[in-house]
Amino acid sequence: MSLQALQSEIERKAQEEASNILETARAEAEKIVAEANAKTANLRDERTKALRRKIDAQEKAELAIARMDRKGDLLRVKSGWTNRVFEEVEKRITKMAENGGREYNELLANLTLEGISKMNGSKFIIETSLRDKEAISNLLGTITERASKLKNDKVTLHLETLQTKTLGGAVVSTEDQVQYFNNTLEARLAAASQKLEGTIRQILFGPGDANE
Amino acid sequence: MSTDIKELQDLIAREKNAEEKVRKAKEEAQVILKQAREKAEVALGAIESDPAWEKLKQARNDEIARKKAEIREEYKRNSSSLEKIAQQNLEKAIARLYEETLRGKL
Numbered sequence: 540m541s542l543q544a545l546q547s548e549i550e551r552k553a554q555e556e557a558s559n560i561l562e563t564a565r566a567e568a569e570k571i572v573a574e575a576n577a578k579t580a581n582l583r584d585e586r587t588k589a590l591r592r593k594i595d596a597q598e599k600a601e602l603a604i605a606r607m608d609r610k611g612d613l614l615r616v617k618s619g620w621t622n623r624v625f626e627e628v629e630k631r632i633t634k635m636a637e638n639g640g641r642e643y644n645e646l647l648a649n650l651t652l653e654g655i656s657k658m659n660g661s662k663f664i665i666e667t668s669l670r671d672k673e674a675i676s677n678l679l680g681t682i683t684e685r686a687s688k689l690k691n692d693k694v695t696l697h698l699e700t701l702q703t704k705t706l707g708g709a710v711v712s713t714e715d716q717v718q719y720f721n722n723t724l725e726a727r728l729a730a731a732s733q734k735l736e737g738t739i740r741q742i743l744f745g746p747g748d749a750n751e
Numbered sequence: 752m753s754t755d756i757k758e759l760q761d762l763i764a765r766e767k768n769a770e771e772k773v774r775k776a777k778e779e780a781q782v783i784l785k786q787a788r789e790k791a792e793v794a795l796g797a798i799e800s801d802p803a804w805e806k807l808k809q810a811r812n813d814e815i816a817r818k819k820a821e822i823r824e825e826y827k828r829n830s831s832s833l834e835k836i837a838q839q840n841l842e843k844a845i846a847r848l849y850e851e852t853l854r855g856k857l
Contacts (some may be wrong), residue, residue, distance in 0.1 A: 542758050546765050553769030559801030564780030568787030575791030577763070582798050590804055594811045598818075605819045609826035610835060616830055620837040624844045646853055731851040742844040743837045 549605030577725050620743050629706070632724050640676060646680050647671055647709065650727075652685055654711025654720035661692045662714035666701040671709070694695075 566660055636643055663686075667675055675682070676698055686694040701710060705723045712719035732739075 545760060547761075549765050549769050553772045555771050559782045560773070560776040560780045561783070564783040570793075571784070571787040571791050575794045579794045579798055582795075583801060586798065586801075587804065587807070590807060591771055592807065598811065598815050601815055602818055602822065605822045611820055612826060613829060613833065617837075620834075620841070624841065624848055628852060629840075631845070632852060644822050686772045728848075728852045731848055735848055735851055739848060741846050742847055743830065743840050744833060745836060 540742065541612065570666045614728050615742065617744060623738055624743070626740055627729070627730075629725075629728055632728060633706050636671075636724060639670075640686060643696040643707070644678060647675055647707070648682050648685070650681055651675065651711060653688065653710045654709060654722045655686045655694065655696075656689050657720045658711065660711055660713045660718075661690055662697075664699055664712045664716065666699045666710040666712070668699050668705050668746045671707055672698055672700055675709070679702050 582644070654665075655663055665675065679696060679698070683694055683696050686696065697714070701723075706725050706728075708721060708723035708727065709727075710719060710721050
């Protein structure tokens, strides 16, 4: 090989090696960037999905709480109206009892007779408020007569003043005070309120509301 | 200096040039790879603060707030309708409970 040819060969080889080095580096660089981009895209996708899941769960929880709160508010509204009915009935019953008169006296007699009918025996103690004691003592003859008919026996009644405050009505007990029947107006109202709570709600808010 | 020696020196100089060319190519290759790695790091680092996620969060929070407002509005409508119905039926309910309270069972 001539010297000139050798010189050319040295330059060609050097050029070829340099080109190869740069080509390989560029290819490697492209690969690094492409892999990083792919990894970034995957991570972004995963994180976006995770974020969506997190926000979905957050939305579900927040809306459930909001619905529950509103449902609670509605229940409070319903409860308010139901209580209003109970309170209004108590007011009217109180007024009716305070006004007295034939209607209330008849009720008082019936409450006493109902108490008597619920218990065994023929001797009973009738406890009422001081106000009602006066009314019932005027009716004692009639009540005793009706009670005797009910029991098919001669009934004896003894009147007492109730030691606790009451709207009206009577507590009837056997002479030995083993059995008693609380037929005061508040006891009746409490029992009726409990019994009719569902019905009252139905009347107030329409069918389907009784058990809500 | 003879012609032979001069030619040999020239050959050695060319050989050195060739080596320099390869060395520079290697250096350039290192720069190319370093830049690529930096670009990759930047791309991966950008994930930590993607503005698209902030937009997504904001959009969804707005949506949740809108749905909550809808629930509140629905409650207001239901509550108002309930109050109206209850007001209409109040006397009937009072009468029913009053009657039951005073109804004796002999």
